[in-house]
Amino acid sequence: MTVVLELLDLLTNPAFWTAVLRIATPLILGTLGVLLCERAGVLNLGIEGIMVAGAFSGWLAVYLGAPLWLGVVVAGLTGAAFGLLHAALTVGLALSQHVSGLGITLLATALSYYGYRVSFPKVNTPPTVTPFAPMDWLPIPILNTQTALTLLALLLVPAIGWLLYRTPAGLAVRMVGENPASAEGQGISVARTRTAAIVAGSALMGVAGSFLTLAAFNAFFFNMVNGRGWICVALVVFASWRPGKALLGALLFAFFDALQLRLQQQGDAALPYQLYLMLPYLLSILALVLVARKAAYPQALMKPYRKGER
DSSP states (O other): OHHHHHHHHHHTOHHHHHHHHHHHHHHHHHHHHHHHHHHTTOOOTTHHHHHHHHHHHHHHHHHTTOOHHHHHHHHHHHHHHHHHHHHIIIIISOOOHHHHHHHHHHHHHHHHHHHHHHHSTTOSSOOOOOOOOOOTTSSSTTGGGSOHHHHHHHHHHHHHHHHHHHSHHHHHHHHHHHOHHHHHHTTOOHHHHHHHHHHHHHHHHHHHHHHIIIIIOSSOOTTOSTTHHHHHHHHHHHTTTOHHHHHHHHHHHHHHHHHHHHHHHHSOTTSOHHHHHHHHHHHHHHHHHHHHTTOOOOTTTTOOOOTTOO
């Protein structure tokens, strides 16, 4: 009975839901980025490194004097640059999407860490910037304790849903992800459409990384992305490649993550903390298994396309 009361107290605590939404924000942005790429038929495993690069480049720009929003733009452009590289390898050269993505993750992560070491060779404590302030002017509880990047992430969900299902551009993206030969027959350039989707999706991944350094924290440090990119890849499957379900999946994982943090604070000290850290991943895997069995994936996903070939 005591456990139930504690759980109810936790679930009615606004601070808990504030933490859930904050944890979910980079996952929402990253998942939408992966979704755009995969809807066009391209798997982008470079997300982990692109988030690191976005986190570093956006933070460095602000540290050097740029406004916060310009830092977000720099992070997005950094992600777009790596997305263009991924598109050149997987669309232009039709190379393995798995190998290209993992290579970009390694390249982007290594370049970011190298750039940090070169920029701050004698610094032991990460330098800090002034992050985004909470939107306390909003008359909406929980949301008014978040930053503008969280609001941006939430607004992008219906925006991308509208783009994919209500516009000719979205129809083209979905066509090249389902049947690129038919799309080409309708006059749609598969190469250009896939490249545009990859670049746009990778830009969102860079913005997701910038949230960590410009909103959640105020500094850049190694391993701060901490597997969030891989979680986003799994969440796209959970969401069945739909933006609305992607939001639900991100919030679900964030709920489990926030819950394990509270359990660590209130739980039995005799239990290893690793058990609590495992909780969101185990529960997310369970939810993924239950949902993914019926997921309808894009039929041309991970299949290179060369014009004129069948």
